Amino acid sequence: MRDLTDLGLAAIRDGVAGGDFTATEVAGAFNAAVAEANPALNAFIVTTPDHALAAAARVDAARAAGQPLGPLAGVPIGMKDLFATQGVQTTAASHILEGFIPPYESTVSQKLWDAGAGMLGKLNLDQFAMGSSNETSAFGNVISPWRAEGETAMRAPGGSSGGSSAAVAARIVAAATGTDTGGSIRQPAAFTGIAGIKPTYGRCSRWGIVAFASSLDQAGPMARDVTDCAIMLEAMAGFDPKDSTSLDLPVPAWSAGLTDDLRGLKVGIPREYRIDGLNADVAKSWDDGIAWLKDAGASVVDISLPHTRYALPTYYIIAPAEASSNLARYDGVRYGLRDLPDHAGLQDMYAATRAAGFGAEVKRRIMIGTYVLSAGFYDAYYTQAQKVRTLIARDFDAAFGEVDVILTPTAPSAAFVLGQKSDDPLEMYLNDVFSVPASLAGLPAMSVPAGLDRSGLPLGLHLIGRAFDEQGVLNAGLAIERRAGFAARPGRWW
Numbered sequence: 001m002r003d004l005t006d007l008g009l010a011a012i013r014d015g016v017a018g019g020d021f022t023a024t025e026v027a028g029a030f031n032a033a034v035a036e037a038n039p040a041l042n043a044f045i046v047t048t049p050d051h052a053l054a055a056a057a058r059v060d061a062a063r064a065a066g067q068p069l070g071p072l073a074g075v076p077i078g079m080k081d082l083f084a085t086q087g088v089q090t091t092a093a094s095h096i097l098e099g100f101i102p103p104y105e106s107t108v109s110q111k112l113w114d115a116g117a118g119m120l121g122k123l124n125l126d127q128f129a130m131g132s133s134n135e136t137s138a139f140g141n142v143i144s145p146w147r148a149e150g151e152t153a154m155r156a157p158g159g160s161s162g163g164s165s166a167a168v169a170a171r172i173v174a175a176a177t178g179t180d181t182g183g184s185i186r187q188p189a190a191f192t193g194i195a196g197i198k199p200t201y202g203r204c205s206r207w208g209i210v211a212f213a214s215s216l217d218q219a220g221p222m223a224r225d226v227t228d229c230a231i232m233l234e235a236m237a238g239f240d241p242k243d244s245t246s247l248d249l250p251v252p253a254w255s256a257g258l259t260d261d262l263r264g265l266k267v268g269i270p271r272e273y274r275i276d277g278l279n280a281d282v283a284k285s286w287d288d289g290i291a292w293l294k295d296a297g298a299s300v301v302d303i304s305l306p307h308t309r310y311a312l313p314t315y316y317i318i319a320p321a322e323a324s325s326n327l328a329r330y331d332g333v334r335y336g337l338r339d340l341p342d343h344a345g346l347q348d349m350y351a352a353t354r355a356a357g358f359g360a361e362v363k364r365r366i367m368i369g370t371y372v373l374s375a376g377f378y379d380a381y382y383t384q385a386q387k388v389r390t391l392i393a394r395d396f397d398a399a400f401g402e403v404d405v406i407l408t409p410t411a412p413s414a415a416f417v418l419g420q421k422s423d424d425p426l427e428m429y430l431n432d433v434f435s436v437p438a439s440l441a442g443l444p445a446m447s448v449p450a451g452l453d454r455s456g457l458p459l460g461l462h463l464i465g466r467a468f469d470e471q472g473v474l475n476a477g478l479a480i481e482r483r484a485g486f487a488a489r490p491g492r493w494w
Helices: 009-020 024-041 049-063 107-114 161-170 186-192 224-238 280-295 306-329 346-359 358-375 380-399 426-432 436-441 470-484
Strands: 044-049 074-079 119-122 175-182 197-198 217-225 266-270 297-304 403-410 445-452 459-463
Touching: 009 024, 009 049, 009 224, 024 044, 024 049, 024 074, 024 119, 044 161, 049 074, 049 119, 049 280, 049 306, 074 107, 074 161, 074 346, 074 436, 107 119, 107 175, 107 224, 107 426, 119 161, 119 297, 119 426, 161 175, 161 186, 175 186, 175 197, 186 197, 186 380, 186 445, 186 459, 197 224, 197 470, 217 224, 224 470, 280 403, 280 445, 280 459, 306 380, 306 426, 306 436, 358 380, 358 403, 380 436, 445 470, 459 470
Parallel strands: 074 119, 074 175, 266 297, 266 403
Antiparallel strands: 044 119, 175 217, 197 217, 197 445, 403 459, 445 459
């Protein structure tokens, strides 16, 4: 039998439905792949082979009985360890939540199980989703399956959804969930040569997802190609009355509407994204993407997003401010870690628990957020940042009066070596320079693989669409995917 782990989401679903193989065979193959690769990649914090097999057994029984199958029937996926999973540890990759077993299921994960998917385990991430390289996890670094040609140096899989991106790229999951606050689906997708989409803010429920920055966090799929992302997003999205920010809109049939015929589409190229010193390989990839979209029938329009230059500082005021509020609940009183020194009072317990439970990057962002929300600095920083956020959103509104979709690079470089930027937070934050503006505006945005740089590492192209127009983003992504013909995969070194 062919290697079932080489198959993507759509191929597995259709193969199970058609009787080419059973869901149990698929789950067994992926469980074995996880067991073999995870010691080297550290993509999973917890593995759940029994969960995958039980879900597969239900699918096989339903098929044998002639019952209708769900849209993800028989598909084994990885779940980012930011989603609460009933009866399975959920940590947000932090010691402060180590051992926490949720008594409930997140809305997104429940939708995926209802669609027939099975869980292979909980995927590693940057602690509380704060990071761009998956080096802030309390459970160790995730290692990208990609290596530069002729090198053995370990590369970053991107962040915060680094476990998700590494697992999909290494073919040990068919697809994975991610969350995106400032680029945490798109940048790791670009680093590992896979596809990933952040939908419009509110498309996917945030209920049961450990919060980082509530006005920015959004769940989305990460998979091998655009079609798989569209199928998975249909299963994840939908209105949830438990989430006050959830969009009360029908979920479109994005996969059925996919086309790479872009005749009549206008693609905007923002001049502000041509930053000084832009990596030559990234610039060439961008030019290639423009040519591919023209070949698909689109016309290209030069546009301006003048407040782009302020997006990063705006994000790194708003996101830490929201994080400082959201993470105040982790204090050792109700759940998770409790550090109680001898003869300690309540305040001593708070301080000791948070000092022991939070990592350095989480502490840094909590302190920044607390500072900008303090009485003497609220108006000078947080209020001003919110005003600039509005200006950034208005820039996009004006641009979408002229164009239908915007094309940029996903990240300023290919994957870097682990440890290369960890001592310089500002340099690390620059990884989000192309992805943050769409997050601040709440717009759908996607990264698709575009090729390899001169070192043999993947590069991604980034598409931004109007609010609620995931279809336009997916279609432009499909046009690039088909013309790029990206078929590279990491060499198997584990």
